[in-house]
Amino acid sequence: LELAIGIDIGGTSTKVALVDASGLILEKNSFPSHSSGGAKEYFPNLQKVITGLFKQVKGEFLLVGIGVGAPSCNETTGSIEGAANLPFQEPFPLVKLLEESYSVPVFLTKDSNAALLGESRFGAAKGIYNFILLTLGTGLGTAIMANGRLVKGHSGKAGETGHILVANNHRKCACGKIGCLETYVSAVGLKRTVMALLAEEIIESSLRAYTFDQLEAQLIYHEAIQGDSLAKLAFEVTGKVLGLKLAELITVFEPEAIILAGGMAEAGPLLVEPLRVAMEGALLSFHKNKVRILNTSLATNEAALLGAASLVWDRHQSVALT
Ligand SMILES: [Zn+2]
Numbered sequence: 631l632e633l634a635i636g637i638d639i640g641g642t643s644t645k646v647a648l649v650d651a652s653g654l655i656l657e658k659n660s661f662p663s664h665s666s667g668g669a670k671e672y673f674p675n676l677q678k679v680i681t682g683l684f685k686q687v688k689g690e691f692l693l694v695g696i697g698v699g700a701p702s703c704n705e706t707t708g709s710i711e712g713a714a715n716l717p718f719q720e721p722f723p724l725v726k727l728l729e730e731s732y733s734v735p736v737f738l739t740k741d742s743n744a745a746l747l748g749e750s751r752f753g754a755a756k757g758i759y760n761f762i763l764l765t766l767g768t769g770l771g772t773a774i775m776a777n778g779r780l781v782k783g784h785s786g787k788a789g790e791t792g793h794i795l796v797a798n799n800h801r802k803c804a805c806g807k808i809g810c811l812e813t814y815v816s817a818v819g820l821k822r823t824v825m826a827l828l829a830e831e832i833i834e835s836s837l838r839a840y841t842f843d844q845l846e847a848q849l850i851y852h853e854a855i856q857g858d859s860l861a862k863l864a865f866e867v868t869g870k871v872l873g874l875k876l877a878e879l880i881t882v883f884e885p886e887a888i889i890l891a892g893g894m895a896e897a898g899p900l901l902v903e904p905l906r907v908a909m910e911g912a913l914l915s916f917h918k919n920k921v922r923i924l925n926t927s928l929a930t931n932e933a934a935l936l937g938a939a940s941l942v943w944d945r946h947q948s949v950a951l952t
Pocket residue numbers: 792793803804805806807810812
């Protein structure tokens with residue numbers, strides 16, 4: 631049995647899976663990306679989880695490689711550099727560390743690009759050659775496929791849609807800029823919007839009982855479903871901001887579909903309806919009513935794991951053929 635390790639490094643947790651060549655996840659586990667020991671503890675924690683997964687596999691297997699999806703990575707050096715939501719302050723040589731520990735080929739790509747590959751091979755984007763993937767998590771991850779190819783850019787850093795600017799937005803972003811899309815369209819952005827609305831609106835809301843730290847996107851969603859007008863308004867604001875930016879991206883790339891993934895995508899019509907209205911209203915006439923908005927068909931957060939592992943299989947199979 632040949633297996634690859636897929637690793638998806640996120641701002642909150644790092645997910646690790648053992649994946650076979652057909653994209654089946656045999657075992658998976660995760661650990662918090664942040665711990666008291668910071669970067670020093672990170673790699674030992676990762677190794678512990680990998681060892682645990684190896685033990686769970688029944689029977690013999692051969693590890694053929696490791697694929698990693700991570701924010702702010704440098705594909706050329708194999709390091710993670712300056713990720714806003716991660717504990718690493720210096721360039722973190724993850725590829726080197728993994729190669730030394732496991733003696734297999736290691737592939738590193740941007741987390742959002744890994745998710746795009748997973749969606750394209752195994753998810754809602756199967757057979758779609760022009761699409762934009764938005765992963766609404768702690769931050770906003772985005773990746774673009776145009777003409778059947780991942781848009782990587784000159785050094786692999788293209789597609790940072792989370793950091794294009796929103797008009798009249800004065801919120802500071804974790805990246806250091808002011809006014810980024812991610813400061814609205816992300817779990818943290820939604821919380822910031824709730825706080826702003828609580829200050830601006832005179833609407834009764836159960837959310838007034840919470841501090842910023844107590845609020846969670848999941849809680850805001852729950853209250854919106856229960857009919858809380860302010861919680862619903864927070865999703866409307868988020869959808870509108872995103873819809874207007876998507877109209878601009880559609881004008882440039884003319885995708886067939888927009889795929890939504892991540893925890894907030896589960897909000898469904900609460901987010902998608904205001905998004906669609908704002909987006910359609912801002913599109914050129916010949917783009918109107920053409921772009922489908924789809925939810926990921928993969929289980930929560932599996933796209934990046936599968937996409938990361940697929941980097942191994944692509945390389946492994948092409949080597950086997952030559
Ligand atoms: Zn930013």
